[in-house]
Amino acid sequence: MILFFGELLADLITQEDFTSAEHFTLKVGGSPGNIARFASQLGVPTKIVSRVGNDPIGNRIVKKLEQAKVDISSVQIDNKYGTTLVFVQKTVESPDFFVIRGADRFLRLSEDEIDKILDGISIVHVSCWTLTHKDLYEMTMKVVRKAVERGISISFDPNCRDKLFECSKIERDRVFELLRYTTYLKPSLDDAMAILGTPSNESRESNEFTENVVKYYVEQFHKCGAKYVVLTAGRGGAFASVFDESKSVTHIPAVAERVVDATGAGDGFWAGMYYGLINKYDFIEACKIGAMVAGYIVQFVGADVDISALKGEIEKQIGKR
Amino acid sequence: MILFFGELLADLITQEDFTSAEHFTLKVGGSPGNIARFASQLGVPTKIVSRVGNDPIGNRIVKKLEQAKVDISSVQIDNKYGTTLVFVQKTVESPDFFVIRGADRFLRLSEDEIDKILDGISIVHVSCWTLTHKDLYEMTMKVVRKAVERGISISFDPNCRDKLFECSKIERDRVFELLRYTTYLKPSLDDAMAILGTPSNESRESNEFTENVVKYYVEQFHKCGAKYVVLTAGRGGAFASVFDESKSVTHIPAVAERVVDATGAGDGFWAGMYYGLINKYDFIEACKIGAMVAGYIVQFVGADVDISALKGEIEKQIGKR
Numbered sequence: 177m178i179l180f181f182g183e184l185l186a187d188l189i190t191q192e193d194f195t196s197a198e199h200f201t202l203k204v205g206g207s208p209g210n211i212a213r214f215a216s217q218l219g220v221p222t223k224i225v226s227r228v229g230n231d232p233i234g235n236r237i238v239k240k241l242e243q244a245k246v247d248i249s250s251v252q253i254d255n256k257y258g259t260t261l262v263f264v265q266k267t268v269e270s271p272d273f274f275v276i277r278g279a280d281r282f283l284r285l286s287e288d289e290i291d292k293i294l295d296g297i298s299i300v301h302v303s304c305w306t307l308t309h310k311d312l313y314e315m316t317m318k319v320v321r322k323a324v325e326r327g328i329s330i331s332f333d334p335n336c337r338d339k340l341f342e343c344s345k346i347e348r349d350r351v352f353e354l355l356r357y358t359t360y361l362k363p364s365l366d367d368a369m370a371i372l373g374t375p376s377n378e379s380r381e382s383n384e385f386t387e388n389v390v391k392y393y394v395e396q397f398h399k400c401g402a403k404y405v406v407l408t409a410g411r412g413g414a415f416a417s418v419f420d421e422s423k424s425v426t427h428i429p430a431v432a433e434r435v436v437d438a439t440g441a442g443d444g445f446w447a448g449m450y451y452g453l454i455n456k457y458d459f460i461e462a463c464k465i466g467a468m469v470a471g472y473i474v475q476f477v478g479a480d481v482d483i484s485a486l487k488g489e490i491e492k493q494i495g496k497r
Numbered sequence: 498m499i500l501f502f503g504e505l506l507a508d509l510i511t512q513e514d515f516t517s518a519e520h521f522t523l524k525v526g527g528s529p530g531n532i533a534r535f536a537s538q539l540g541v542p543t544k545i546v547s548r549v550g551n552d553p554i555g556n557r558i559v560k561k562l563e564q565a566k567v568d569i570s571s572v573q574i575d576n577k578y579g580t581t582l583v584f585v586q587k588t589v590e591s592p593d594f595f596v597i598r599g600a601d602r603f604l605r606l607s608e609d610e611i612d613k614i615l616d617g618i619s620i621v622h623v624s625c626w627t628l629t630h631k632d633l634y635e636m637t638m639k640v641v642r643k644a645v646e647r648g649i650s651i652s653f654d655p656n657c658r659d660k661l662f663e664c665s666k667i668e669r670d671r672v673f674e675l676l677r678y679t680t681y682l683k684p685s686l687d688d689a690m691a692i693l694g695t696p697s698n699e700s701r702e703s704n705e706f707t708e709n710v711v712k713y714y715v716e717q718f719h720k721c722g723a724k725y726v727v728l729t730a731g732r733g734g735a736f737a738s739v740f741d742e743s744k745s746v747t748h749i750p751a752v753a754e755r756v757v758d759a760t761g762a763g764d765g766f767w768a769g770m771y772y773g774l775i776n777k778y779d780f781i782e783a784c785k786i787g788a789m790v791a792g793y794i795v796q797f798v799g800a801d802v803d804i805s806a807l808k809g810e811i812e813k814q815i816g817k818r
Contacts, residue, residue, distance in 0.1 A: 188509070188521065194553035200509065200521045231595045232515035232584070256663075258597030261582070263553070274552045276579030278597060342577075 177221040182208035182303030183280040184226040185260035186233045194265045204237045210479050213244040214447030217484040220454050223247035227283040229258035254279035301331040307350045308341045329359035334367045355400035364408045368393040390415045406463045416463040431471035440479030444469040498542040503529035503624030504601040505547040506581035507554045515586045525558045529624050531800050534565040535768030538805040544568035548604040550579035575600035622652040628671045629662045650680035655688045676721035685729045689714040711736045725780045737784040752792035761800030765790040
C-alpha cells in the first residue's frame, strides 16, 4: 500500500486578472489526493494522511477520495482552520497563484499514530507542502526516518515554490535533507529550476541546452541522494535515471495524442509509475506507464478524470512490448 | 470621525449547491468596510481598523476603501493568515454560508495603539465578528471601555450567527456585555431572533405577531443597555425607539421603489443613519435617512454601489420635511 502524505485543497481558478477577477471555478484536489485517487483507480492500494477543514469543501474532497476507494481513515478534520485554498490566475499574460493556507498545514501525528499509519505501507509519498513550515517539516522527517528504518521507500514530489514557504523562500536545507532519504523523485523541469537554479553557461535557445540541463539536474539530484530520478519536461517527455547504473539517462517520449489541458499530467505520471512499481516492473518501465497515464489525462480538462478504464489498456500495451 | 472595528473579507457566491458547486462570484466586502465606504461617500469622515491577508484579495479590499476615501492607515496586513473568505450559497431551496476565517480574526492592538486610534473619534462601530473568539472579544471590550471613558458613543451591529463563533454557538454573555455599553443598536429581525430567540405565545401568522414581537425585541434590547434601537424588518421597514422617552416605537416605512437585490441594504441603513447623526439630526430622522440609503442600494445588484450621488438627494428630501 502507498501512503500519501501532504496537502488536500481546492483550487479557485480564474481566467481574469487577480486585481479585479470576479469569476472563479472551484476544483477540489491537492496533488497527493489526485495521485492517490488516480493510483487507486488503477487498482493500487492507497491511503492518505492529511487534514481538511470542517466545511463543505473539506467534505467534498474526502468524499471524492472515498468514492475512488482511497483509504481516508487517516484524514483529519480541523474545527479551527478551513480547508486550504489555492487561487489560480490562468491568464496568458501573467499566470500566477496564491495560497490561503488552512487545515493541511496543521496536520499533527503522535509517535503512536506515526507507527500505526506506517503498518503495511511499502512506499511513503511526500509532497513539498509538508516542508513549508518548521513544525510540519519536523513531523514529516520523523515519518520519513521511521519509514526508512522499516525499509519503506520514500517518494518525493519536489513541487517547491518560494511562496509556499513560511519565509517566502524555498528552504533548500529541508529539501536537501529529505532528498538524502529519497528513493523515487519526480521533479518537473520547473521544479528542478526552482530548487537548483539555472545552470550557468547555458542558454535556453538551443536543444543542446535542454539535454545538458537535464543531465545536470538528474546528476545533481542523484548526488543529493535520490536513487531513482525522473525529470518530466511536458511535451518533451521525461528523462529517467537510476543511480550508479551507468549515468545513462533514458528518454521517455510523451505519448499524448492531443493535449487539451495539461492539468493533472504530473499527478497522472506518478500514478502510472506507482502502478508499475507495485506490479514489479522496473523503474524505466514504470516511468513509461507514467507517461501513458499522463498522456491520457491531458486529453481532458482538469484533473477530475476517471482513469479506471485505462487499467486494461496499460496491461495490453505492456504485453506488446 | 466614525471608527469601524470589525471584519474585512471577500464573499464567494454561488447559486449552486455547496456539495457540488463549481461557479463562484467573488465580491470584496465585510460589513464594517461596506458601511465605512458608503458613509464616506456621503461625506462622513470614516476610519477602519481591521486585518487582511497579504494577498491579492486583501489588497483589493484595502484599495477599494482607499478609493472611497476611508482612512485605512489602521488596517493591518497579515503575513501568516490569508484574507477571510465567506462562501455563500444563494440557492432558493437552502441558502447557506460557511466561513474560512483568516486574518481579521488575528487583529491585534497594543494599549498605545488603542489610545491612538480613538483620537478624534466620536462613534466606534463594532461588528459581532469581534466577539467570536475570546482574545478578540477581550481586545474589543478594552477598546469599548476606553472609548466610553472618553465619552465616545458605541454602535453595535449584532449580526450574530452561531457558526461565526469558535464554539459554534453565539456567546450570549459577550453580546450582553457589549450591549451594556451600546448607544446605537441596529439589529435585523433575524439578528434579534438569533440573540433573543422567538418570544413564546406568538405565532408568525398574523400581523399582530410582528408588532408585538418588534416591541418585545426593542424592549429587551433597551433592558440590556442599548439606548437607541432600530430594528430593521426588510420590506416591513424599520422600527426605531429611544430608551426612556415613552416606550413608543416609531415605524419607518421602507422607501425602495423596486427591490432588485437586498444585499447591502443593512449596511446602507447604517451609513445613512451615521450621515444623520454626524449632521446632528435626531435619531428618528437619522433612521429615516438610513431607510432612504437602504432603499437606494436595493435597486442594484450587490453592495458595490457608489452612493456619492445620493448626498444631494438626502438634503433635498430632508429640506422638504
